Amino acid sequence: MTYREIGETLQRNLAGGDVSQDFPIELEEIYVRINQLIPFLTRKDFYETYSFENDNSLNTNTYTTFVANIQVDNTTKERYILLPSAPIIIHGRGLPELSYTQDRFSPITYIDSSQYRALYNLNISAEIKGGKAMYEKTQGCENTEERLILFDIDKCTSQIRVRMVVLSSAEDIDENAQVPIAEVLIEPLLQALRQWYFPQDKEVQDFSNNGRNDNI
Amino acid sequence: MIITLYDIAQEIAIKKDDTTDKHLAKYLLFGREAIKELNLSKSLNVKSVLLNINKENMTVKLPNDYIEYSRVGILINGRILELDYDNRIYPYQKPLDLCCNNEDKQKPEVRFKNDCGCLYDNVDLPYNYNYVWHNIRHGQQLVTHYATPAYYGTKFFRVHDGYIYLDSICPIEDSFIVLEYKTTGLDEKQTVVPELYKEAVSAYIDWKVSMYKKPQMASLFEREYQRQYKKISRLTNSSTLLAILRAVRSTKAQGMLKY
Numbered sequence: 001m002t003y004r005e006i007g008e009t010l011q012r013n014l015a016g017g018d019v020s021q022d023f024p025i026e027l028e029e030i031y032v033r034i035n036q037l038i039p040f041l042t043r044k045d046f047y048e049t050y051s052f053e054n055d056n057s058l059n060t061n062t063y064t065t066f067v068a069n070i071q072v073d074n075t076t077k078e079r080y081i082l083l084p085s086a087p088i089i090i091h092g093r094g095l096p097e098l099s100y101t102q103d104r105f106s107p108i109t110y111i112d113s114s115q116y117r118a119l120y121n122l123n124i125s126a127e128i129k130g131g132k133a134m135y136e137k138t139q140g141c142e143n144t145e146e147r148l149i150l151f152d153i154d155k156c157t158s159q160i161r162v163r164m165v166v167l168s169s170a171e172d173i174d175e176n177a178q179v180p181i182a183e184v185l186i187e188p189l190l191q192a193l194r195q196w197y198f199p200q201d202k203e204v205q206d207f208s209n210n211g212r213n214d215n216i
Numbered sequence: 217m218i219i220t221l222y223d224i225a226q227e228i229a230i231k232k233d234d235t236t237d238k239h240l241a242k243y244l245l246f247g248r249e250a251i252k253e254l255n256l257s258k259s260l261n262v263k264s265v266l267l268n269i270n271k272e273n274m275t276v277k278l279p280n281d282y283i284e285y286s287r288v289g290i291l292i293n294g295r296i297l298e299l300d301y302d303n304r305i306y307p308y309q310k311p312l313d314l315c316c317n318n319e320d321k322q323k324p325e326v327r328f329k330n331d332c333g334c335l336y337d338n339v340d341l342p343y344n345y346n347y348v349w350h351n352i353r354h355g356q357q358l359v360t361h362y363a364t365p366a367y368y369g370t371k372f373f374r375v376h377d378g379y380i381y382l383d384s385i386c387p388i389e390d391s392f393i394v395l396e397y398k399t400t401g402l403d404e405k406q407t408v409v410p411e412l413y414k415e416a417v418s419a420y421i422d423w424k425v426s427m428y429k430k431p432q433m434a435s436l437f438e439r440e441y442q443r444q445y446k447k448i449s450r451l452t453n454s455s456t457l458l459a460i461l462r463a464v465r466s467t468k469a470q471g472m473l474k475y
Binding site: 040091093094097109110111112117119122123124126127128129193 | 220221222225235236237239240241244245247248280361364402404406409
């Protein structure tokens with residue numbers, strides 16, 4: 001579902017029918033709240049479903065794939081791409097996955113930014129076939145950037161395909177974009193939103209069939 | 217098909233249902249340990265390389281996978297003048313006609329200097345004992361050169377702390393050091409794993425990972441590694457009929473077998 005669809009569904013539910021022009025809850029503020037809830041629900045879902053499904057992965061439809069232009073840092077001359085948000089990583093799940101736009105199969109491996117020096121010193125990075133990428137949050141004079149620093153990427157490459165869990169920031173939400181969350185989490189999201197705007201509605205259903213109440 | 221350590225790490229990732237590269241570095245680290253262990257105990261892997269000489273201090277940096285050398289030579293004008301060899305591996309005999317013109321009474325340093333000079337001037341050495349040194353790695357290429365065995369009785373170099381220190385006797389313009397050495401089996405880039413070792417390396421990684429994640433299962437994985445290890449032993453130590461025949465013939469005079 002899109003941001004707009006979820007926002008309007010919630011507005012109708014809260015209004016008890018058609019939404020009047022002067023309805024006090026704006027769509028934009030619902031969008032901001034949706035973005036605040038997505039990491040929480042994704043993590044919660046991971047821990048709950050992981051515990052009884054023994055699945056190693058995040059739900060596939062939480063990922064978004066996009067193509068990013070490769071930039072070059074003026075100072076360090078490092079090549080990097082700008083990410084729309086910091087990646088959501090839970091126990092190593094949700095790492096950004098990179099591939100060339102013309103070739104999905106040549107590997108580009110994500111390495112942890114806290115490990116790259118050790119990997120280099122132990123010559124393990126040389127064992128890794130193909131390109132490598134590492135996340136870094138940089139604080140510039142004007143703004144903060146979420147970067148994926150690229151190593152050993154083909155020199156002629158100007159674009160890279162990225163698959164990751166994306167969160168858009170409040171100021172550039174496209175209301176017609178799909179909310180980056182698994183379909184099964186739309187209902188918990190609506191419930192959580194409803195509870196936020198209508199605090200008297202305390203009851204939140206526990207969706208996890210694991211014999212305990214995970215909402216406490 | 218060439219199998220690299222990276223390929224084995226990917227196979228393990230599939231076996232363990234890994235959906236990301238999170239554990240890849242760990243698998244590669246344990247894989248490198250496995251290669252070292254198997255190489256040190258199960259084989260005598262040697263490798264030949266051409267190495268650049270640092271002309272300022274007459275040193276040559278040894279490769280990272282170096283354990284000990286079996287042959288060292290200097291390449292001059294496409295010919296190798298051997299400096300030393302491990303006589304446990306190469307039981308060479310000295311050439312019969314060492315030098316012409318009564319030069320065999322000269323000191324080793326003088327002979328070596330003369331030989332270097334001859335090769336620089338493209339003059340054939342006065343020894344009729346040459347052999348071919350095959351498969352010398354130079355970048356991405358494998359090259360082959362004629363070599364004259366070492367016979368000087370002194371080495372003109374010493375190995376210390378990751379470097380070869382050369383005596384400044386021979387001019388070294390455009391020359392390289394040729395080194396054949398016992399290797400740990402780890403390459404500078406992606407390590408190539410012999411087909412025979414693949415299962416053992418994989419079992420070793422499984423075992424080491426289990427020691428950190430599932431210690432109660434570690435002994436099971438260790439047993440599997442030992443099984444693979446023995447499999448390699450059986451295959452590498454099994455002798456051909458020809459090898460047995462040679463062993464018998466070589467030791468017949470003593471009336472007993474060495475093996």
